[in-house]
Amino acid sequence: MSKHVCPSCGRDDFVHERDMKAHHTISHGEKLVDYTNPRECPTCGEVFANEGGMRAHHKIVHSESIAETRRLPQSLRERVIKRDEQKCQRCGDVVTPTDEDGPSFEVHHIIPFSAGGPDHVDNLIVLCRDCHTAAHSRVKQIVDERPDLLEDLQEFVLDNG
Numbered sequence: 001m002s003k004h005v006c007p008s009c010g011r012d013d014f015v016h017e018r019d020m021k022a023h024h025t026i027s028h029g030e031k032l033v034d035y036t037n038p039r040e041c042p043t044c045g046e047v048f049a050n051e052g053g054m055r056a057h058h059k060i061v062h063s064e065s066i067a068e069t070r071r072l073p074q075s076l077r078e079r080v081i082k083r084d085e086q087k088c089q090r091c092g093d094v095v096t097p098t099d100e101d102g103p104s105f106e107v108h109h110i111i112p113f114s115a116g117g118p119d120h121v122d123n124l125i126v127l128c129r130d131c132h133t134a135a136h137s138r139v140k141q142i143v144d145e146r147p148d149l150l151e152d153l154q155e156f157v158l159d160n161g
Contacts, residue, residue, distance in 0.1 A: 011147070019151075022112075026143050072119055077107050080124045088128035090135070095128055106132040111153055112139060 004020040005012040008028045014020035024030060039054050040047045041061075048054040086095055088105065095105035108127045111117030127135055143150050 013151070023143065023147070026140055072107055072124070076119065076121065076124070079121050080107050081126055083121065084126040087126065088131050089125040090127055090131035093128050095126060104129060108132055108135060
C-alpha cells in the first residue's frame with residue numbers, strides 16, 4: 001500500500017493520490033492538478049495522442065471519470081430544489097432561481113465531491129450563498145482539525161464491499 005505525501009505540509013497518510021490532491025486543494029488553496037494540457041492525465045502525468053485517449057485511460061486506470069464540467073445535471077438540481085422547498089437548509093431563507101446576480105443559492109454536496117461524495121439527491125442540499133460560503137469554510141476547518149474524520153468518510157463512501 002503506497003502512501004502519498006502532501007508537498008506543502010508533508011502529511012503522508014493518504015492511501016490514494018486523489019485524496020492527497022483534494023486535501024491540498026482544500027487545505028492549501030492550490031490545485032495540484034494542471035488541466036492546461038488536455039492530453040495529459042492529471043493523476044499520473046502520462047501524455048496521450050488526444051484528449052479522448054487520456055479520458056479513457058483515466059477512467060480505466062484510475063477509476064475516475066473526468067467530467068467536462070462539475071455542474072450538476074439540471075434535472076438533479078431541480079429535484080433537490082423542489083425537495084428542499086426553495087429554502088436554504090441551514091438558515092431557512094427562501095432562495096430565488098435567478099435575480100440580477102444569478103441564482104441566490106448553491107446545490108451543495110454534504111459529503112464533499114472531493115472526498116468521494118456522490119452526485120446523488122441524498123448527498124445534496126440547497127444553501128444560500130452566505131451559508132454555502134460558511135459551509136465550505138467549516139469543512140476546511142474540519143479537514144484541518146480532524147483529518148481522520150474525512151478519511152473515515154472517504155473510506156465509507158469509496159468502500160466497494
